[in-house]
Amino acid sequence: MNEPLPILTTRDLTIGYTSRKQAGRVVAESLTLDLWPGQLVCLLGPNGAGKSTLMRTLAGLQPQLDGEIKLAGENLENVSPVQLARYLSLVLAERVDAGNMRVRELVTLGRTPYTGWLGHITHQDIEKVEDALRMTDTQQYQHRRVDQLSDGERQKVMLARALAQDTDLILLDEPTAHLDLPNRVDMMRLLHQLTRQTGKAILLSTHELDLALQAADRLWLLAPGGKLATGTPEDLVLNGLFEATFTRADARAGFYFDQETGSFSIHAAESGPAVSLTGDAGLIFWTRRALQREGFRVNQATTSDCRIDVIRSGDVPRWTCTCLGESYPYTSIEQVLTFLQKLKEPAT
Amino acid sequence: MNIPVTPVDQTELGTQQNWRQFLLPGLLILAFFCFLLDIALGAVAIPLKDVTRIVLGQGSENTAWLYIIQKIRLPKAITAVVVGCGLSVSGLQMQALFRNPLAGPSELGITAGAGLGVATVMLGGGSSASLYAIRQLGISGSWLLVLMASLGSALVLLLVLTIGGRLRDNVVLLIVGVMVGTITLSLISIWQYFSQPEQLQEYLMWTFGSLGGVVESHLLVLTATVVAGLVLAFASSKSLNVLLLGENYARSMGLHVGRSRLFILISTSLLTGSITAFCGPIGFIGIAVPHLTRSLFDTANHRLLIPATCLVGTVLMLLCDSLAQLPGTQSVLPINVVTSLLGAPVVIWIIVRQTNLRAAFA
Numbered sequence: 001m002n003e004p005l006p007i008l009t010t011r012d013l014t015i016g017y018t019s020r021k022q023a024g025r026v027v028a029e030s031l032t033l034d035l036w037p038g039q040l041v042c043l044l045g046p047n048g049a050g051k052s053t054l055m056r057t058l059a060g061l062q063p064q065l066d067g068e069i070k071l072a073g074e075n076l077e078n079v080s081p082v083q084l085a086r087y088l089s090l091v092l093a094e095r096v097d098a099g100n101m102r103v104r105e106l107v108t109l110g111r112t113p114y115t116g117w118l119g120h121i122t123h124q125d126i127e128k129v130e131d132a133l134r135m136t137d138t139q140q141y142q143h144r145r146v147d148q149l150s151d152g153e154r155q156k157v158m159l160a161r162a163l164a165q166d167t168d169l170i171l172l173d174e175p176t177a178h179l180d181l182p183n184r185v186d187m188m189r190l191l192h193q194l195t196r197q198t199g200k201a202i203l204l205s206t207h208e209l210d211l212a213l214q215a216a217d218r219l220w221l222l223a224p225g226g227k228l229a230t231g232t233p234e235d236l237v238l239n240g241l242f243e244a245t246f247t248r249a250d251a252r253a254g255f256y257f258d259q260e261t262g263s264f265s266i267h268a269a270e271s272g273p274a275v276s277l278t279g280d281a282g283l284i285f286w287t288r289r290a291l292q293r294e295g296f297r298v299n300q301a302t303t304s305d306c307r308i309d310v311i312r313s314g315d316v317p318r319w320t321c322t323c324l325g326e327s328y329p330y331t332s333i334e335q336v337l338t339f340l341q342k343l344k345e346p347a348t
Numbered sequence: 349m350n351i352p353v354t355p356v357d358q359t360e361l362g363t364q365q366n367w368r369q370f371l372l373p374g375l376l377i378l379a380f381f382c383f384l385l386d387i388a389l390g391a392v393a394i395p396l397k398d399v400t401r402i403v404l405g406q407g408s409e410n411t412a413w414l415y416i417i418q419k420i421r422l423p424k425a426i427t428a429v430v431v432g433c434g435l436s437v438s439g440l441q442m443q444a445l446f447r448n449p450l451a452g453p454s455e456l457g458i459t460a461g462a463g464l465g466v467a468t469v470m471l472g473g474g475s476s477a478s479l480y481a482i483r484q485l486g487i488s489g490s491w492l493l494v495l496m497a498s499l500g501s502a503l504v505l506l507l508v509l510t511i512g513g514r515l516r517d518n519v520v521l522l523i524v525g526v527m528v529g530t531i532t533l534s535l536i537s538i539w540q541y542f543s544q545p546e547q548l549q550e551y552l553m554w555t556f557g558s559l560g561g562v563v564e565s566h567l568l569v570l571t572a573t574v575v576a577g578l579v580l581a582f583a584s585s586k587s588l589n590v591l592l593l594g595e596n597y598a599r600s601m602g603l604h605v606g607r608s609r610l611f612i613l614i615s616t617s618l619l620t621g622s623i624t625a626f627c628g629p630i631g632f633i634g635i636a637v638p639h640l641t642r643s644l645f646d647t648a649n650h651r652l653l654i655p656a657t658c659l660v661g662t663v664l665m666l667l668c669d670s671l672a673q674l675p676g677t678q679s680v681l682p683i684n685v686v687t688s689l690l691g692a693p694v695v696i697w698i699i700v701r702q703t704n705l706r707a708a709f710a
Contacts (some may be wrong), residue, residue, distance in 0.1 A: 061596055085602030097447070098592045101648035112590055113602040118651060119586035165601065 005073065007087075007169050007201045008035040008058065013067035015050065015057045026065060027053045028226025035203060037168065040195045042212035043205040045222035046246055051205040054222065055173045058203070060084050072168065085113035088169040089162035093177050096158065097147060103157050104142040107132055110164030132163035135194065152183030159190070163198075172204035176211075184208055188215045209246070213237065213262055221245040237262065272296045273343060279310035283317050290333045296340065306343060308336065371645060375659040379429075382666035386428060387421045389673045391680075420560070423567050425666065427559045430567075431623050431630060432637075432665030433658040434574040437581050438619040439634030440641075440657050441612050442505075444588040444650065446512070449698050450522045452635030453620040456508050457529025458501045459631070460536075462624035463555070465500030467536045469493050470551050471543045490569040490626075498573075498621030504528055505613055557628030557684035559669055570626050577618035578658070584611050585650035592648060630684055632691020633668075637661045639698060664690070 010033045016026040027050035035041060045051050056062040058069065060076055069076040071087050079087065089110070098106060110132065111125040133139045136156045141149065149157060155175055162170050172191070176184040191202050192215045203220075206212055212219060213233045221229040221241060229241040236242040243257035246264070258265045272295040277284055287310055288298050307322040319330040321339055330336050388399045394413050402408050402417045435453060442451040442458075453459050469492060508528055512521040540548055562570060587608035590598045599605050623630070641657045642648070668690060672681045 059600060061599060081599065081604055082602035085600060088600075090597065090600040092596055094594060094596070096593050096597070098648060100642060100646055101592065105648060106593075109590060109593065109601065112586070115586070117583070117586060119589060 004037050006034040006036050007072060008203075009033065009070045010058075011068050011070075013057070013069060014065040015053050015062075016065050017053075018063070018065065026226070028222065028228065029066070031067070031226075031228050033220065033228075033230065035169065035201050037201050038195050038199045039201050039217045040192050040215060041201070041203045041218045041220060042216040043203060043220045043222060044207075044209060044212055044245070045205075046224060049222045049224045050226060051222055052173060055171055055203075055205050059088065059090055059171050082113050085165065085167075087167055088171060089165035089167040091155070091158045091162050091170070091172040091175050093174040095178075096154070101146045102142070103138065103144055103146060103149070104129070104133070106146055106157060107138075107142070107160045107164050110161040110166075113165065128166055129164050132160040135163060135197070136160040136190065151178045152180070152186070155179060155183075155187060156190070159187075163194070167200070169201045169203070172202065174205055174207070176206055176208055184211060188212075191215070210263055213242075266293075273305045273340075274299060275305070275340070276307045277310070278307070280312050280317070283310045283312065287319070287333060287336070290337060291340070294337060294340070306340070368645060372656065372659070375656070375663060379659055379662045379666070382663050382670070383425055383429070386425045386666045386670045387417060389670050389675050390416070390421060391673075391678050392416055419564075423562060423564055424560050424669070426567060427562045427570070427627065428665045428669045429662045430571055430574045431559065431627055432633065432661035432663070433578060434619040434623045434661075435630060435633040435665075436637035436641075436657045436661030437578055437654055438616045439636075440638040440650070440653060441581055441584070441588060441616050442634070443638055444591055445509075445609065445612050445616075446521060447592065447594065448521050449639065450519070450635065450695070451525075452632070452638075453501075453616070453624075454629060454631040455522060455635055455695075456525030457504050457527075457532055458508075458616070458620045459624050459629040460529040460532040461500040461502075461504030462497040462621045463500070463629060464504075464532050464536055465496035465498070465621065466493065466554060466625055467539055467551060468500070469496050470554070471539050471547050490566050493625045494569060494573055494622045497625035498617045500532075501621040501624070502613060502617035504532060505617060509609075509613070554628050556682040557630050559627055559683055560680075562626050566626055570622055573618055573622035577615045577622070578654075580611060580615035580618070582651075582654050584608060584615065585654055588612070588650040589648070628684065631688045632695065633661060633665060633687050635698075636691040636694035637664055639694060640664075 010031050012029075013031040013033070014026055014029040015031070016028070018025075031054070043051050043054065053062065057064050060079070060081075064076075071079060071084070076084075096106075108121060108125070108129050111121065111128060112119065114125065115121060133142055136159050138153070138156050138160050141153060141157075146154065146157065155178075159170075159172070159175070162172075175191075176187050179187060188208070188211045191204065194200060195202050195217070216233055218230060219233050219236055219242070221236060223229070223245045227245075229236060229245065231241070233242075237259060243259075246257065247255075255264050255266050257263075274297040275291055277288060277291070277298055287308065291298050305323070309320045309322070311318055311320075316331060319333070319336045321328045321330065321336060323343065328339060330339065384396065384399060384403065387403060388394060388396050392413075394417065398408050398410070398413060399417065402414060403422070408414050438458075439452040442453065442456065443449060445451070446456075508521075508525050511528075512524040540551065543551075587598075587603055590601055590603050591605075591608065593601075595605055598608075620634075637660050638653070638657055641653060641660045644660065645652060645656050647653060665687075668686045669683060672683050672686045674681060
């Protein structure tokens with residue numbers, strides 16, 4: 001393979017709106033981005049940071065305010081609509097209500113940039129449609145009506161349509177927005193797999209931080225105010241940029257990013273009695289969550305008011321609470337919490 | 349749960365495809381018989397055998413029958429065909445353009461716009477420009493009427509598109525259309541108020557709608573305009589398909605959205621404008637026929653839908669016209685009354701069937 005070139009590059013890009021009321025509302029500026037073939041890139045950022053604006057600008061649906069976007073080496077502004085449709089395809093968050101269109105017909109519409117003025121379909125088009133249906137695993141409902149699909153199925157069909165468009169780059173604007181958890185995971189798995197199978201570049205904006213950290217090759221983090229950070233997910237977590245993008249300036253935000261678990265946690269009040277926790281790692285994890293929710297300070301110190309030792313004997317977890325020299329055995333977290341509540345009451 | 353459903357669905361689809369192959373030729377044959385029926389019915393009873401012979405150009409010994417059929421009933425039946433095709437395709441295009449099942453030429457006030465154009469010619473041009481005078485003017489007068497009516501349609505369509513285009517709500521768009529239509533009709537009423545009684549009578553007669561008022565020279569102008577509109581519509585069939593997914597998707601697939609919309613707008617205005625100019629406002633064909641066709645053919649592909657809509661529109665319009673003759677009597681109903689009686693229930697059916705519309709009303 002010869003040296004791969006980025007499919008999409010931006011240099012000093014300024015995005016935003018030119019409305020008559022406010023002359024040029026800038027959402028983000030000096031964005032310098034590169035998108036390489038075979039990469040799954042997730043664009044993350046809190047609501048209102050300008051993810052959609054960036055996606056729309058990169059897709060050519062909205063003019064850029066300044067700087068340059070190059071698509072396959074050509075300036076985006078000079079690419080004709082038909083040519084653009086052969087470079088990049090879109091999956092949008094908006095719901096498609098296409099009357100009594102069949103799934104197959106919808107996917108075939110992806111061939112639009114290649115068909116003649118009446119939309120005649122050739123053998124090659126049919127092949128591409130078959131490939132797209134197979135890769136997204138949507139063949140089994142290719143004859144169903146689009147309005148009878150579930151949200152998860154519909155989103156896969158829209159992805160199949162984008163694949164049939166046969167572009168090197170696919171942009172997806174919040175493709176997992178209306179899906180339940182299994183469908184969201186499935187969608188991300190599918191996108192990851194597609195980048196590996198086809199060598200296409202896929203860029204998606206999403207709110208699925210957990211999934212993005214797991215599946216993405218690179219993250220683009222867009223913070224409010226237009227600050228952008230890019231890099232490998234793990235690097236961004238370790239250098240704190242990931243957390244910085246999502247934590248609010250005020251201290252009363254009530255949540256924090258836990259580097260150990262790679263997820264955001266709710267800040268508990270942590271004003272209650274201190275409890276030390278020892279034992280089985282998996283059991284400690286869940287016990288600590290329960291205790292933190294109830295406001296206990298959890299640590300490993302032995303000077304705590306109360307010690308809890310949790311071990312697995314056989315298949316059954318057992319909690320041993322030692323308090324003021326006395327030990328009490330329990331078999332569920334609920335019992336432990338009930339016991340600790342009593343401990344809390346005289347203190348308050 | 350889907351697993352047992354899917355195979356059943358597919359076998360059902362298989363049988364459906366089988367009978368759907370015969371739908372287009374079947375409709376063609378049906379249209380031909382409706383055409384004959386429409387010509388056979390009328391104040392003077394003419395046997396079907398003679399009707400067929402005269403229509404096929406074999407002549408007849410009875411010169412009165414020959415005259416009635418060639419000069420009156422044949423032009424009227426051809427007008428019915430042209431109107432049926434034109435209004436239906438116009439409605440089909442508007443439903444794709446607005447992505448709205450309730451869009452149609454009369455519902456969104458497009459016919460009212462054409463009416464404004466007609467009023468401009470009939471009421472505005474002084475006494476010399478009555479419909480009678482236009483008939484005397486012949487071809488050039490008809491072109492003027494078509495031009496003004498099409499311009500009126502385009503104006504209203506552009507207005508509704510600008511206001512309602514950004515609204516995704518079906519019902520709100522309908523209300524915008526009705527309001528724009530009301531404004532247009534009010535303008536015409538004001539104009540009527542200051543007009544001469546003779547002009548008024550002409551205009552009022554026009555508003556009843558009639559297929560019979562189209563004389564041969566008009567028919568030529570009408571047919572030419574409608575054929576042009578239909579060709580334009582068929583040429584837009586690819587854009588219409590893509591536009592079903594919405595503007596953003598259409599653009600991402602390389603469609604020049606503005607240009608495609610302009611073509612659809614021109615086609616729709618030509619079809620609605622010319623037909624309304626000569627036959628008066630004819631309601632509900634434009635909204636009802638596309639729906640009937642879609643459920644008959646079960647497709648969203650406009651390359652098939654446009655010819656299919658033409659056929660269904662032809663059949664329905666010929667049947668409406670035959671009914672308007674009130675078979676067995678000497679009287680004739682205005683065509684608009686018949687199409688409304690048949691078409692309005694279809695609109696109610698759409699509203700009841702569409703769950704998202706029901707949710708919007710609740």
